[in-house]
Amino acid sequence: MTFKLEKDFMLGVASSATQIEGGELDHSWNDWYRKGNIPSGSSPARADDHYARWREDADLMSGLGIKAYRFGVEWARLCPSENEVDESAVAHYREELSYLKAKGISLLMTIHHFTNPMWFEDKGGFTEAGNAKYFINFVELAVRSFGDLVSEYITINEPNIYAASSYYLGTWPPGERSLRKMLKVMSVMAACHIQSYELIHNVRREMGYADTRVSFANAVRIFEPANPGSLRQRISAALLDRFFQGSITEALCFGKFKFPLRAPLRTKRGTYCDFLALNYYSRSTVAGSNLGVREGVPKNDLGWEIYPEGIVRCAEKLLRIVERPVYITENGTCDNSDSFRNRFIYDHLKALCGSGLPVERYYHWCFCDNFEWLDGEKARFGLVHVDYETQKRTVKNSGRFYSEVIAANGVTEAIYERYVENQEYRF
Numbered sequence: 187m188t189f190k191l192e193k194d195f196m197l198g199v200a201s202s203a204t205q206i207e208g209g210e211l212d213h214s215w216n217d218w219y220r221k222g223n224i225p226s227g228s229s230p231a232r233a234d235d236h237y238a239r240w241r242e243d244a245d246l247m248s249g250l251g252i253k254a255y256r257f258g259v260e261w262a263r264l265c266p267s268e269n270e271v272d273e274s275a276v277a278h279y280r281e282e283l284s285y286l287k288a289k290g291i292s293l294l295m296t297i298h299h300f301t302n303p304m305w306f307e308d309k310g311g312f313t314e315a316g317n318a319k320y321f322i323n324f325v326e327l328a329v330r331s332f333g334d335l336v337s338e339y340i341t342i343n344e345p346n347i348y349a350a351s352s353y354y355l356g357t358w359p360p361g362e363r364s365l366r367k368m369l370k371v372m373s374v375m376a377a378c379h380i381q382s383y384e385l386i387h388n389v390r391r392e393m394g395y396a397d398t399r400v401s402f403a404n405a406v407r408i409f410e411p412a413n414p415g416s417l418r419q420r421i422s423a424a425l426l427d428r429f430f431q432g433s434i435t436e437a438l439c440f441g442k443f444k445f446p447l448r449a450p451l452r453t454k455r456g457t458y459c460d461f462l463a464l465n466y467y468s469r470s471t472v473a474g475s476n477l478g479v480r481e482g483v484p485k486n487d488l489g490w491e492i493y494p495e496g497i498v499r500c501a502e503k504l505l506r507i508v509e510r511p512v513y514i515t516e517n518g519t520c521d522n523s524d525s526f527r528n529r530f531i532y533d534h535l536k537a538l539c540g541s542g543l544p545v546e547r548y549y550h551w552c553f554c555d556n557f558e559w560l561d562g563e564k565a566r567f568g569l570v571h572v573d574y575e576t577q578k579r580t581v582k583n584s585g586r587f588y589s590e591v592i593a594a595n596g597v598t599e600a601i602y603e604r605y606v607e608n609q610e611y612r613f
Contacts, residue, residue: 198254228562
């Protein structure tokens with residue numbers, strides 16, 4: 187029941203700019219909403235109004251004892267047009283980051299988290315290799331503007347999810363359905379990461395800092411055949427794993443562009459990650475081209491399987507590719523009633539603590555309920571409840587649990603009995 191965290195294992199929370207900040211910005215997700223493509227009708231222009239309420243959220247985070255915060259900056263806010271930098275937005279972020287640092291919260295910046303300014307989208311976004319220069323310019327702006335406050339960076343969040351949702355499934359902006367474009371976008375994003383990795387290190391070195399860490403957030407999950415006895419399904423699961431996460435991991439980590447990816451720009455082989463950043467949520471079964479969930483397994487409110495062992499299996503797989511410190515940069519669950527989130531967190535942390543793996547960070551997704559992309563405001567992942575009409579924040583039972591785990595540096599018998607023992611998953 188009990189476990190102790192290693193002394194260098196830091197617990198934090200994660201967010202993304204578009205999902206919490208709000209604002210009528212000219213970016214791809216506001217455009218997607220205006221075109222009526224978000225089924226729930228939720229608007230990212232509302233979200234958590236964090237851009238105005240950041241101080242309240244920072245105080246709440248500090249009050250719960252949060253040690254580390256993964257946050258994002260909004261490209262469309264900092265660069266509302268191609269040749270424009272909004273200096274007031276730069277000043278705003280600097281004030282917020284300085285405030286968080288003063289409260290002793292370690293910062294991890296995400297530079298791209300699914301959202302593009304419309305001026306970049308209108309140029310073809312990441313479908314055009316020549317557009318990489320615009321992203322690299324944004325990366326340089328971010329590092330030169332905030333490099334004295336931030337030493338750790340995620341260049342791109344889940345390029346595989348972005349490419350598949352936006353250019354293969356067509357459910358995210360710009361809503362295209364092309365395998366060719368999906369693979370092209372994955373390749374361009376990998377090249378952008380490689381250039382960004384070198385740029386961030388060079389700029390921070392120029393600024394006199396030697397403690398820079400850079401990586402990308404890798405969306406990983408377990409793919410298994412629905413029928414383990416089926417050779418066809420085993421092959422399908424292996425191919426899906428290769429197309430979805432295997433090939434892009436090699437490209438991002440080492441600059442190795444292998445089938446089905448092709449290098450869109452001149453890149454050199456190397457090692458382009460200082461830590462392994464894992465976003466882990468679930469396991470999927472594979473039957474042909476269909477993804478599913480096994481019968482009789484626990485599920486969250488979105489129907490995703492709850493499979494704590496998978497977080498260790500995915501980390502072990504990546505560590506076989508490259509040995510680096512492990513950051514769990516996202517892990518959480520949609521639990522609208524907050525009735526099993528404590529058990530979810532407990533089970534995943536316990537699995538990590540018993541693994542012997544070099545895990546240094548765990549960022550719970552997410553701090554406050556937020557705008558959850560196509561699921562809008564109806565999918566609640568937060569430790570803090572948000573009333574979107576009033577924007578009132580209320581710490582959930584799971585938020586109190588997480589705070590006590592941080593304070594105790596693990597789970598004691600008393601914490602387990604108070605918060606976890608009586609929680610059960612839904613099947």
